[in-house]
Amino acid sequence: MTFLAKPKLHHPALKPNELGYTRRDYEGSISTLCAGCGHDSISAAIIQAVYQMNLPPHRIAKLSGIGCSSKTPTYFLGNSHGFNSVHGRMPSVLTGANLANRDLIYLGVSGDGDSASIGLGQFAHAIRRGVNMTYIVENNGVYGLTKGQFSATADRGSKSKKGAINADESIDMVALALQLGATFVARSFSGDKTQLVPLIEAALNHQGAAFIDVISPCVAFNNHTGSTKAFDYVREHNEAVNYMDVITPRAPITVEYAQGAVEDVTQHDGTKLRLRKLAATYDVHDRNGAMAYLQTRKAAGEIVTGLLFVDPEAEDLHVSLNTAKTPLKDFNDPHLCPGSQALDKLNASLR
Amino acid sequence: MxxxxxxxxxxxxxxxxxxxxxxxxxxxxxxxxxxxxxxxxxxxxxxxxxxxxxxxxxxxxxxxxxxxxxxxxxxxxxxxxxxxxxxxxxxxxxxxxxxxxxxxxxxxxxxxxxxxxxxxxxxxxxxxxxxxxxxxxxxxxxxxxxxxxxxxxxxxxxxxxxxxxxxxxxxxxxxxxxxxxxxxxxxxxxxxxxxxxxxIRRADAVGDRISIEGNAASALGAVYGGATVCAWYPITPSSSLAEGFQKYCSKFRVDPETKENRFAIVQAEDEIASIGMVIGAAWNGARSFTATSGPGISLMQEFLGLAYFAEIPAVIFDVQRGGPSTGMPTRTQQSDLLLCAYASHGDTKHVLLFPEDPAECFEFGATAFDLADRLQTPIFVLLDLDIGMNERLCAPLKWDDSRRFDRGKVMTAEELEAGKDFGRYLDVDGDGIPYRTYPGTHPKRGAFFTRGTSRDRYARYTEDADAYRDNMERLLRKYDTARHIVPKAIARPSKVPTKQGAIFFGSSSAAMHEAVDRMEEAGIHLDTLRVRSFPFGDEVIDFIASHEKVFVVEQNRDAQLRTLLVNELEIDPAKLVPILHFDGTPITARIISGAISAKVKPARLKEAV
Missing domain, CATH: 3.40.920.10 (Pyruvate-ferredoxin oxidoreductase, PFOR, domain III)
Incomplete structure (x- = not known):
C-alpha cells in the first residue's frame, strides 16, 4: 500500500497499559497489503489483544510461512523477534523454536495456501504433538500474492473472480484441528473484532496447541458474488455459538449476563474465559459434539464461529518430552558436556 | 586339498x-x-x-x-x-x-x-x-x-x-x-x-584403541558439543545416529535431581520438518541437529537455502549411501558432496566436514556446533555407511576439559541496554560474520525480523539492488573466513621425493594408507593429502600446486571432490586424475593401487627408459 515509514511520534494521549507500553509499542511497520484487506484487521486484533494482556513484546516470538498472511507479522509486534520462514513450514520452525525456549509465547501466523495445501502435513503434526502455540490461519480461500487461484479451503461450487467454479471439496481446518487433538479450537471473522480479540487473548494464554481459523476476505481476488469467503457472504452466514471475555485475576470484569447464558472456563494459567452463549446447548468441552455440530451447520450453509472446543487442563509437548523447566537454550557447558572422565569410562567399555 | x-x-x-x-x-x-x-x-x-x-x-x-x-x-x-x-x-x-x-x-x-x-x-x-x-x-x-x-x-x-x-x-x-x-x-x-x-597369534597391535560405530561416535560428539535439540526422520543408514543421541542423552543429560531432560528429541514427520525444527531451535539459541542420508538432504534443500541466507546455525549429519534416488540404501558411497556443498537454489555454498573414522566423527561431531555458531550457517558432517554403521577400530575418544563452547557472536541484553549498535547483517569485524540476538533478549532493542527475502544490514525488508548485492558479497567474505577456521587437510609426504600426489577424504582413508604402502613397495611414490573439510584451505592449493599430477580418490561416479577442486580453486582439470569406485562396496587398497599403478610408470622404470 505504501512505502512510507511509520512516524515514531506517539500521541501524548495514548494510554499505556500496566507495563507502561502504549498500543504503538505493539505495532509493526506500515502494512503493504491491499487497502481493506481482512488480514490487517487481524493484525490490529493481535495488537489489541497483546496490549490488553500486558505482555512484554519481547517475550513473544511471531513466526510465519509464505503468502499475504505470512507477511503480516512485519505489521505487528515490532519489538518481537519474527521469523518469516518458507512456504508451509512455519509449524516445524515454530516447534523447534519452542523446544529451544519454552518460556516465550509463540504466535504462528499462516494462511490457507500455506497451511491447507503445501503445509497441511506440518500443520497436522504440530497440532497432534501439542506444541504450545497460538496458530492463526488467515483464511481467504484464495492465493493472493499469485493473483487469485483457488486455495484448498475454497468451498466446492464457489466462484473465482474470473468466473471459474471450484470443483474440489474444501478442507475444513477447524474440523482437522479438532480431529488431530488441538486443545483450543476457534473460528472467527476478521470483521468481528469483538469476537476475535478475546479469542486471541485466550489462545495466547492457553498452554497447548491453540488453533484459530479466521475467515479473512481478500478484497482483491475473493470478495465477489459467488464466493463463500466474501465479506457480505460471511456476514450473512456467520453463526456465532458464543462470544467471550477473558478475565485475568488482576482485571475482573463485572458485567451482568442473563442467567444460563454464561459459562466460565478457567484455563491452566488462571485466566477465566467467560463465555456468552448464543447457542444455548453448545458445549465447548465436547470434541465429538463440536465436530458433529460443525458438519451439520456447514451442510445448512452456515459458518460456525466462536470458541468451539477447549481443554483447560491441556498439556504440551514439553510435558510429554519431560524437558527441563529451564529453557534448553540457557544450558551451557557444565550442564551439557559430560567431560573427559565420563569419556574415559566409555572408552574402556569399548575395548 | x-x-x-x-x-x-x-x-x-x-x-x-x-x-x-x-x-x-x-x-x-x-x-x-x-x-x-x-x-x-x-x-x-x-x-x-x-x-x-x-x-x-x-x-x-x-x-x-x-x-x-x-x-x-x-x-x-x-x-x-x-x-x-x-x-x-x-x-x-x-x-x-x-x-x-x-x-x-x-x-x-x-x-x-x-x-x-x-x-x-x-x-x-x-x-x-x-x-x-x-x-x-x-x-x-x-x-x-x-x-x-x-x-x-x-x-x-x-x-x-x-x-x-x-x-x-x-x-x-x-x-x-x-x-x-x-x-x-x-x-x-x-x-x-x-x-x-x-x-590368530596373540600380539600387541591394538593398543588403547576402541571399537565403535561412526554413528554412535557422532551422536556422542553431539552430546559433548552441547546439542540439546535433535529432530530427525528414520532413514538408513543414519537412524542409529539419532537413536545413539537418545541413548547417550538418557545416560548423560538427565538432571540427577529433577529427572528432567536437558534435551529434546523429536521424530519428525519427514526430513523437511526435521530441518525446520533444527532451524527454529537454532534461531532461538539452542544447539540443534538432524541426522539423515542423501534422500533427506534432497528434501531439505529449500530450508538449507533459508538457513544459509538468513544465517542460522544448524548441524546436519549426512550418513551417505548409494544414490541417486532410493539407490542402494544399505550400501556405501561418498556421493552427496555436490548436493551438500551447493545445497538449495540461488547462490549458496556450505561448509562440509569429512571424518575418516569414528574418532573423527566424535571430534567433528562436537566441533560442528562451534563452527555453526561461529559462522552462523549450516554445517554438514559427511560420513558414510562404511564408517557410520560398522564398528571401526580407532583412537580412544578424547575431550579437553578446558574446552568451552564457542557460541559465536551474540549480542547480550547488557550490550543492547548500553546502546551498542545492532544490525543483524552488519559486518562489524570485517570477517563477514554479523552479530545476532536471541529472541526475548531485550524489551525494546535487538529484535529483528528473520526472513529469506532480501533485507538491509539492519534486517529491514528491501528489494534494493545494492543492498542485495552488499549482503551476498558479505556472505562470500564469511565463506572465506570459514576457509580459515575449518579443520585443515593433513599431508603425508612420501619417503622419496615425488611430483605425484593423491587427494582423498573420509572413509577412503584406511584403504588409502594401505594402498600407499603397497605402491611404495612396488616403487610408486605418492605424497598424499587427506582433505578434511570444504571450503578448501590454502594447504590444499599448495599441495596441488607443488605436484605435477594429483590423483583424486573418491567413492562416487562423477568425481565430485575433483569437481569441487576444479570449481573452487580454478585448477586445470587435466592435472587432477580421477580414481573412482562407486559400486556400493567400500573402496579397497587393491582397487586404489591397481587404478593408480595403471596410470603411473614406477619411477625406476621411467629412469630405465
Missing part, C-alpha cells in the same frame, strides 16, 4: 547368514575375541534392505599391520546360508577354506577343488542337545564360534571372558553359552585338523 601357505594375523573371514537368525552377536563375539588377543580387526556388515529372511554377511578383516580398509576376497567362508551357497563358495580365494554345516549331505559338485572344506554337523549337534527351536538357532551360532576358535587358534578363555561381560546381570546365561562354545570347540579339536594355516 590344503596347499595354502601359513597366514598368521592377516586374512579375511566372511560369515554368510540369514537376516534375523541371531548371528550378529555371535559374529561380533568372534571379532572381539581376536581384538582381545591384540590383533586388529575391521568388521563390516553387508546387509540387504530387509529385516528378516534375506541374506546378510559379516566380513572380518584380520590385520596385524592395522589395515582396516576393506580387503576384497575371502580366505575363510563360514557358509551358514543355503540361499547364497553358490555365490559364497565362488567368492573364496583359491587355497582358502569353506566352513559349513554338514548335517545334510551336499552334492560334491557344489564344492570346489581348490579350497579346503571343513564340515561340522551343527544342526545335528544342536538338535541332539536342545529341544527349544530358538535355543537351537541361537546356540548354533555359538557352536560355530567354538569350532572356529579351535580352527584359528583363538584362546577360549578370551571368549569366555567376553561372554561373561556380555551377560553380566543375566548370569544364568553365561554357563549355557560357554557350554555351547565348548561343544563346537571340542568337536573341532577331536574331529578336524586344528589349527588351520590361517591362525
Amino acid at each position: 590344503s596347499q595354502s601357505v601359513e597366514r598368521i594375523n592377516d586374512f579375511v573371514v566372511k560369515f554368510a547368514n540369514v537376516n534375523g537368525s541371531g548371528s550378529a552377536s555371535a559374529n561380533q563375539l568372534f571379532a572381539k575375541s581376536i581384538l582381545r588377543m591384540g590383533v586388529p580387526v575391521a568388521p563390516r556388515n553387508i546387509f540387504p534392505s530387509n529385516i528378516q529372511g534375506l541374506p546378510t554377511w559379516y566380513e572380518i578383516r584380520v590385520s596385524e599391520k592395522g589395515y582396516l580398509g576393506a580387503h576384497g576376497g575371502v580366505d575363510l567362508m563360514v557358509a551358514m546360508n543355503p540361499q547364497t551357497w553358490d555365490q559364497d563358495v565362488k567368492s573364496i580365494d583359491a587355497g582358502g577354506y569353506l566352513f559349513y554345516d554338514s548335517t545334510k549331505p551336499i552334492a560334491k559338485s557344489k564344492f570346489r577343488e581348490d579350497i579346503t572344506v571343513i564340515g561340522v554337523p551343527l544342526t545335528e549337534m544342536c538338535n541332539k542337545e536342545y529341544s527349544d527351536p530358538r535355543q537351537r538357532q541361537l546356540f548354533k551360532n555359538i557352536i560355530y564360534v567354538g569350532a572356529l576358535s579351535a580352527l584359528l587358534d583363538i584362546e577360549p578363555k578370551v571368549i569366555e571372558d567376553l561372554l561373561a561381560e556380555q551377560f553380566k546381570g543375566k548370569d544364568k546365561l553365561i554357563a549355557p553359552n560357554i557350554h555351547a562354545l565348548y561343544m563346537g570347540r571340542d568337536y573341532a579339536l577331536k574331529n578336524l585338523q586344528c589349527p588351520l594355516n590361517l591362525r
Whole structure:
C-alpha cells in the first residue's frame, strides 16, 4: 500500500497499559497489503489483544510461512523477534523454536495456501504433538500474492473472480484441528473484532496447541458474488455459538449476563474465559459434539464461529518430552558436556 | 586339498547368514575375541534392505599391520546360508577354506577343488542337545564360534571372558553359552585338523584403541558439543545416529535431581520438518541437529537455502549411501558432496566436514556446533555407511576439559541496554560474520525480523539492488573466513621425493594408507593429502600446486571432490586424475593401487627408459 515509514511520534494521549507500553509499542511497520484487506484487521486484533494482556513484546516470538498472511507479522509486534520462514513450514520452525525456549509465547501466523495445501502435513503434526502455540490461519480461500487461484479451503461450487467454479471439496481446518487433538479450537471473522480479540487473548494464554481459523476476505481476488469467503457472504452466514471475555485475576470484569447464558472456563494459567452463549446447548468441552455440530451447520450453509472446543487442563509437548523447566537454550557447558572422565569410562567399555 | 601357505594375523573371514537368525552377536563375539588377543580387526556388515529372511554377511578383516580398509576376497567362508551357497563358495580365494554345516549331505559338485572344506554337523549337534527351536538357532551360532576358535587358534578363555561381560546381570546365561562354545570347540579339536594355516597369534597391535560405530561416535560428539535439540526422520543408514543421541542423552543429560531432560528429541514427520525444527531451535539459541542420508538432504534443500541466507546455525549429519534416488540404501558411497556443498537454489555454498573414522566423527561431531555458531550457517558432517554403521577400530575418544563452547557472536541484553549498535547483517569485524540476538533478549532493542527475502544490514525488508548485492558479497567474505577456521587437510609426504600426489577424504582413508604402502613397495611414490573439510584451505592449493599430477580418490561416479577442486580453486582439470569406485562396496587398497599403478610408470622404470 505504501512505502512510507511509520512516524515514531506517539500521541501524548495514548494510554499505556500496566507495563507502561502504549498500543504503538505493539505495532509493526506500515502494512503493504491491499487497502481493506481482512488480514490487517487481524493484525490490529493481535495488537489489541497483546496490549490488553500486558505482555512484554519481547517475550513473544511471531513466526510465519509464505503468502499475504505470512507477511503480516512485519505489521505487528515490532519489538518481537519474527521469523518469516518458507512456504508451509512455519509449524516445524515454530516447534523447534519452542523446544529451544519454552518460556516465550509463540504466535504462528499462516494462511490457507500455506497451511491447507503445501503445509497441511506440518500443520497436522504440530497440532497432534501439542506444541504450545497460538496458530492463526488467515483464511481467504484464495492465493493472493499469485493473483487469485483457488486455495484448498475454497468451498466446492464457489466462484473465482474470473468466473471459474471450484470443483474440489474444501478442507475444513477447524474440523482437522479438532480431529488431530488441538486443545483450543476457534473460528472467527476478521470483521468481528469483538469476537476475535478475546479469542486471541485466550489462545495466547492457553498452554497447548491453540488453533484459530479466521475467515479473512481478500478484497482483491475473493470478495465477489459467488464466493463463500466474501465479506457480505460471511456476514450473512456467520453463526456465532458464543462470544467471550477473558478475565485475568488482576482485571475482573463485572458485567451482568442473563442467567444460563454464561459459562466460565478457567484455563491452566488462571485466566477465566467467560463465555456468552448464543447457542444455548453448545458445549465447548465436547470434541465429538463440536465436530458433529460443525458438519451439520456447514451442510445448512452456515459458518460456525466462536470458541468451539477447549481443554483447560491441556498439556504440551514439553510435558510429554519431560524437558527441563529451564529453557534448553540457557544450558551451557557444565550442564551439557559430560567431560573427559565420563569419556574415559566409555572408552574402556569399548575395548 | 590344503596347499595354502601359513597366514598368521592377516586374512579375511566372511560369515554368510540369514537376516534375523541371531548371528550378529555371535559374529561380533568372534571379532572381539581376536581384538582381545591384540590383533586388529575391521568388521563390516553387508546387509540387504530387509529385516528378516534375506541374506546378510559379516566380513572380518584380520590385520596385524592395522589395515582396516576393506580387503576384497575371502580366505575363510563360514557358509551358514543355503540361499547364497553358490555365490559364497565362488567368492573364496583359491587355497582358502569353506566352513559349513554338514548335517545334510551336499552334492560334491557344489564344492570346489581348490579350497579346503571343513564340515561340522551343527544342526545335528544342536538338535541332539536342545529341544527349544530358538535355543537351537541361537546356540548354533555359538557352536560355530567354538569350532572356529579351535580352527584359528583363538584362546577360549578370551571368549569366555567376553561372554561373561556380555551377560553380566543375566548370569544364568553365561554357563549355557560357554557350554555351547565348548561343544563346537571340542568337536573341532577331536574331529578336524586344528589349527588351520590361517591362525590368530596373540600380539600387541591394538593398543588403547576402541571399537565403535561412526554413528554412535557422532551422536556422542553431539552430546559433548552441547546439542540439546535433535529432530530427525528414520532413514538408513543414519537412524542409529539419532537413536545413539537418545541413548547417550538418557545416560548423560538427565538432571540427577529433577529427572528432567536437558534435551529434546523429536521424530519428525519427514526430513523437511526435521530441518525446520533444527532451524527454529537454532534461531532461538539452542544447539540443534538432524541426522539423515542423501534422500533427506534432497528434501531439505529449500530450508538449507533459508538457513544459509538468513544465517542460522544448524548441524546436519549426512550418513551417505548409494544414490541417486532410493539407490542402494544399505550400501556405501561418498556421493552427496555436490548436493551438500551447493545445497538449495540461488547462490549458496556450505561448509562440509569429512571424518575418516569414528574418532573423527566424535571430534567433528562436537566441533560442528562451534563452527555453526561461529559462522552462523549450516554445517554438514559427511560420513558414510562404511564408517557410520560398522564398528571401526580407532583412537580412544578424547575431550579437553578446558574446552568451552564457542557460541559465536551474540549480542547480550547488557550490550543492547548500553546502546551498542545492532544490525543483524552488519559486518562489524570485517570477517563477514554479523552479530545476532536471541529472541526475548531485550524489551525494546535487538529484535529483528528473520526472513529469506532480501533485507538491509539492519534486517529491514528491501528489494534494493545494492543492498542485495552488499549482503551476498558479505556472505562470500564469511565463506572465506570459514576457509580459515575449518579443520585443515593433513599431508603425508612420501619417503622419496615425488611430483605425484593423491587427494582423498573420509572413509577412503584406511584403504588409502594401505594402498600407499603397497605402491611404495612396488616403487610408486605418492605424497598424499587427506582433505578434511570444504571450503578448501590454502594447504590444499599448495599441495596441488607443488605436484605435477594429483590423483583424486573418491567413492562416487562423477568425481565430485575433483569437481569441487576444479570449481573452487580454478585448477586445470587435466592435472587432477580421477580414481573412482562407486559400486556400493567400500573402496579397497587393491582397487586404489591397481587404478593408480595403471596410470603411473614406477619411477625406476621411467629412469630405465
